[in-house]
Amino acid sequence: MESKRKFLVLGIALILILGIVGCSKGSKTSKDSSGSGNDPGKEIYTYHFFDASGPGTDINTAETKLGKMFEEETGVNVDIEHIVGDVNQKIGTMIASGEYPEILNAEQSTDAVIDAGGFIALNDLIDEHAPNIKKMYGPYLEMMKREDGNIYVIPSGASNGYAKPPNPEQGGWWIKREVLKELDYPQPKTLDDYFAIIEDYVKENPQIDGANTIGFTALTYDWRFFAFSNQPMHLAGYPNDGGSLIDMDTLEAEVYNANDDTKRWLQKMNDVNAKGLFDPESFTQNYDEYLSKITSGRVVGFFDYRWQVGQALNTLAEDNDPYNDYMAFPIVFEEDIKDQYLDPIGFMASPGMGITTGTSEEDQIRIIKYLDHIAKEEVQKLITWGIEGETYEIGDDNRYYRTEEQIEQTSKTEFRDEFGFSYFEWGWPRTNGLYSDGNAVEPPKQPEVAAISYKDGEKEFLDAYGIETFTEIFSEPDERPWFPAYDAPIKTGSEAQLYEQQLDDLMKRMFPEMVFADPGKFDSEWEAYKEKFEALPYEAYEEVITNYVQHKASLAEE
Numbered sequence: 001m002e003s004k005r006k007f008l009v010l011g012i013a014l015i016l017i018l019g020i021v022g023c024s025k026g027s028k029t030s031k032d033s034s035g036s037g038n039d040p041g042k043e044i045y046t047y048h049f050f051d052a053s054g055p056g057t058d059i060n061t062a063e064t065k066l067g068k069m070f071e072e073e074t075g076v077n078v079d080i081e082h083i084v085g086d087v088n089q090k091i092g093t094m095i096a097s098g099e100y101p102e103i104l105n106a107e108q109s110t111d112a113v114i115d116a117g118g119f120i121a122l123n124d125l126i127d128e129h130a131p132n133i134k135k136m137y138g139p140y141l142e143m144m145k146r147e148d149g150n151i152y153v154i155p156s157g158a159s160n161g162y163a164k165p166p167n168p169e170q171g172g173w174w175i176k177r178e179v180l181k182e183l184d185y186p187q188p189k190t191l192d193d194y195f196a197i198i199e200d201y202v203k204e205n206p207q208i209d210g211a212n213t214i215g216f217t218a219l220t221y222d223w224r225f226f227a228f229s230n231q232p233m234h235l236a237g238y239p240n241d242g243g244s245l246i247d248m249d250t251l252e253a254e255v256y257n258a259n260d261d262t263k264r265w266l267q268k269m270n271d272v273n274a275k276g277l278f279d280p281e282s283f284t285q286n287y288d289e290y291l292s293k294i295t296s297g298r299v300v301g302f303f304d305y306r307w308q309v310g311q312a313l314n315t316l317a318e319d320n321d322p323y324n325d326y327m328a329f330p331i332v333f334e335e336d337i338k339d340q341y342l343d344p345i346g347f348m349a350s351p352g353m354g355i356t357t358g359t360s361e362e363d364q365i366r367i368i369k370y371l372d373h374i375a376k377e378e379v380q381k382l383i384t385w386g387i388e389g390e391t392y393e394i395g396d397d398n399r400y401y402r403t404e405e406q407i408e409q410t411s412k413t414e415f416r417d418e419f420g421f422s423y424f425e426w427g428w429p430r431t432n433g434l435y436s437d438g439n440a441v442e443p444p445k446q447p448e449v450a451a452i453s454y455k456d457g458e459k460e461f462l463d464a465y466g467i468e469t470f471t472e473i474f475s476e477p478d479e480r481p482w483f484p485a486y487d488a489p490i491k492t493g494s495e496a497q498l499y500e501q502q503l504d505d506l507m508k509r510m511f512p513e514m515v516f517a518d519p520g521k522f523d524s525e526w527e528a529y530k531e532k533f534e535a536l537p538y539e540a541y542e543e544v545i546t547n548y549v550q551h552k553a554s555l556a557e558e
Helices: 012-017 065-074 087-097 107-115 123-129 131-140 177-182 191-204 222-229 231-235 260-274 287-295 306-318 361-374 377-384 404-411 413-419 447-453 456-465 495-516 519-534 538-557
Strands: 029-031 043-051 076-082 103-105 156-160 171-176 214-217 244-246 253-255 299-305 326-329 430-433
Touching (some): 076 361, 087 222, 131 361, 171 191, 177 191, 191 214, 191 299, 222 299, 222 495, 253 538, 287 306, 299 306, 306 326, 404 413, 495 519
Parallel strands (some): 156 430, 214 299
Antiparallel strands (some): 171 299, 244 253
């Protein structure tokens, strides 16, 4: 289940005793003496932003081209610190100590920070100092409010129209392209089709470069366990609504982690393991080891979300060997099931970026004005497209496009880091979909860019499957005005949160037992799991999600 919340209270006292210190307020002012174009003696305010969304290189935004431009325009720059280690432990330390950075994205621990009083309410700041944020998030401001009527975080992604991605960005069942080529470009549609391809290839290729071939590996590390537990939902034809399936007519939520779909999925994994095709390290490898294994060339297939495995796939793409890269397929249980891997237009009110308590009123205003500057449409275009004539061009019909040279340049990690794309594209106030002039927010979704982005090696596979883009084999998403349901705020200490935590613990403990069990003992292992699941307060969770989905859908209709 894609859970955004976990208990944070255990071990906090011990952590503090051991001397692990939370984030403290950084230096907020300095004099500019760089000769960068700022007024002589002008004060530059530096704020600390702790980003728990993922690993990355810590940096001051002014070290990037975009960040320096924003500093000159606003007098503000930001020290970005990325998460290292366990998110819950780090955020738990902040909560226990009461010491926070001025700006915080607490990711799955957002609710815990709100419940602890770690974020200030942003309503008045937005009303008085952020007209661009109000404009960008206008249709979603009510959704951003918590039960107390306050907005505490600004999420990254305010949808404005649908732009179909040419390449999968969300979930998919990936197969190494070399495998597809060797087997004459098969197109799997069902789970059985998918693993038949893997089995055929491994049988003929038990080793790759002198090492054992890995048929199928999985990501289960820490909070990313949902990359393994979400599969039954997708295989049954549902999008990623997290830990529940939403009835399209009644908008009622139903958990699926002990239903027949989950049993069918785990039994298939048990069978795959019995055939020696399942990576035995799937439940013990960490995130970095998982990514490294994929880039090693030994893995035939895996399920994951493109945004989560992007680092590995980007590395493979930069190697310019199309056969070492992977192609994703929209796999379902049965051929008559309509896949829903492409996300519909949706809005997530959490996680997001918030301003923390202890930040002075003056600094709160400077920070919200900086974020409001980022929310301007012309600045959004800088963040996603860059600079006209340098990273993109404008045609006579006001359509944005990139030349082949610009596409290659903007795909390189080093350039993206130096320019600032890597640091500003996500995590800040951000629109999504289409700009007011009809151009796609994200260049890869612009048809003019997608048409010339594919390299010869990629075109080989597009031609083989008779498609123009890699998402053409995926079904169009059905409209779901509540999407995604996993965005529902769940109170710390509630029965619903207790269910999430207990389920997470139960799956992590018993899923491996079912996968690795002797096939003849699978049914008894499943019954033991199901009995424990039935004792969990899942109905409380279903009630919270149902109420949230129905409320969110009603707001979307207004």
